[in-house]
Amino acid sequence: MLPLIRSATLENFADADGVPDPALAVPLYAALSAPTVVTGFVAVSPDGRAMQPRQAGLWNDAQRDAWGGIVSEVRRARPGVRLLAQLAHAGLQTTRPGAISPSGGRSPYFRNPSRTMSPDDIRRVVSDFAAAATRARTAGFDGVQVHAAHGYLAHQFLSPATNRRRDEWGEPGRFLADVLRAVRAAAPPPFAVWIKAGPDATALSAERLADALVPLAAEGLLDLVEVSFGTMDRALDIFRGGCPLDLLLHENPLYRRRVPRALAPLWRKLAAPLVLRRFRPFSPCYNLDAALAIKRRTGARVAVVGGFRSGEEISAALAAGADAVSLCRPFLREPGFADRLARDPAARSRCASCNRCAIACDGDEPTRCHLVP
Numbered sequence: 001m002l003p004l005i006r007s008a009t010l011e012n013f014a015d016a017d018g019v020p021d022p023a024l025a026v027p028l029y030a031a032l033s034a035p036t037v038v039t040g041f042v043a044v045s046p047d048g049r050a051m052q053p054r055q056a057g058l059w060n061d062a063q064r065d066a067w068g069g070i071v072s073e074v075r076r077a078r079p080g081v082r083l084l085a086q087l088a089h090a091g092l093q094t095t096r097p098g099a100i101s102p103s104g105g106r107s108p109y110f111r112n113p114s115r116t117m118s119p120d121d122i123r124r125v126v127s128d129f130a131a132a133a134t135r136a137r138t139a140g141f142d143g144v145q146v147h148a149a150h151g152y153l154a155h156q157f158l159s160p161a162t163n164r165r166r167d168e169w170g171e172p173g174r175f176l177a178d179v180l181r182a183v184r185a186a187a188p189p190p191f192a193v194w195i196k197a198g199p200d201a202t203a204l205s206a207e208r209l210a211d212a213l214v215p216l217a218a219e220g221l222l223d224l225v226e227v228s229f230g231t232m233d234r235a236l237d238i239f240r241g242g243c244p245l246d247l248l249l250h251e252n253p254l255y256r257r258r259v260p261r262a263l264a265p266l267w268r269k270l271a272a273p274l275v276l277r278r279f280r281p282f283s284p285c286y287n288l289d290a291a292l293a294i295k296r297r298t299g300a301r302v303a304v305v306g307g308f309r310s311g312e313e314i315s316a317a318l319a320a321g322a323d324a325v326s327l328c329r330p331f332l333r334e335p336g337f338a339d340r341l342a343r344d345p346a347a348r349s350r351c352a353s354c355n356r357c358a359i360a361c362d363g364d365e366p367t368r369c370h371l372v373p
């Protein structure tokens, strides 16, 4: 079996208190054919939630118990599957009140004010990550993935664009190291502790990111780095491909507010082409070079995610040195894609990278592929 990972994919299947719904979660995970499955964004605290209304959490025991039931049901359906919970804090990338971040300010996209974290805030969030990891272990997960990519809080500490602190947490890798040490102390091996990290289009280059990760790798804090790209301010740089404007104007709460219905046709004609031109276009395997550079520089094991659509591309990435390959949209399109690849190594994903899944997941309904009837 290829070392494939279902990359974290926000499921939107929790209630307003962040408790995941087993009736939605169990069939979803049980249908996935990837040998390793990472859950979507699971918030470590109420103030760590991103803008999506139905994301799950692991900050209390009710959430832990719901996850525990889900994990044991999925294991019954798919013996041998490896399950990791993706632990995250949104920092300033949220529309919710009370946002916190390394140096305050607003993100250009969310435009929500955030408060600079005090040392006590930082220590509290570090211990929230550790407590969430303990709950993940008790719930039966095989590990956690600390989300340090896509512009969320740990990424905000890594990037000089959002971290202008003069204290010890001004050092780019310091917050992430604190989180990983605390998580490791709470959940010793063989519990897996991965991170997802990636450069972005503004201030965090792959070289700068690799430099920040070197001491963490030397300390043995990085079991595996899943390499992605971008921030939610420019989300189409993360999941490249199409931009369904109808869905964007209809489902995205920020666009619904900013582009009144009467102006939508004008916006589509005049503004949308300018907005869309800023994003990077889809190309196959678009994070492979960065992943291999990070592996070379840190010596850590890497998985690579972004634009893998065929058995040939996956095999080539593994031959080039990636330790695993992660896929998100192809598994939304076809949960059995890994089984089809096992039967036919030349198989191609039916995902069209249209991004209807990505745009719609800012709304209220569970995430799904909109091309599947």
Ligand SMILES: Cc1cc2nc3c(=O)[nH]c(=O)nc-3n(C[C@H](O)[C@H](O)[C@H](O)COP(=O)(O)O)c2cc1C
Binding pocket: 007, 008, 009, 010, 011, 039, 040, 041, 086, 147, 149, 150, 196, 228, 238, 239, 240, 305, 306, 307, 308, 326, 327, 328, 329, 330, 357, 358, 359, 361, 367
């Ligand atoms: C609908 C959707 C939800 C996503 N949710 C998450 C998430 O919760 N956490 C995360 O790290 N990445 C998330 N991503 C990003 C993917 O994990 C992945 O990095 C990106 O889609 C590129 O991989 P792909 O080309 O295989 O889709 C999401 C992407 C999509 C399309």
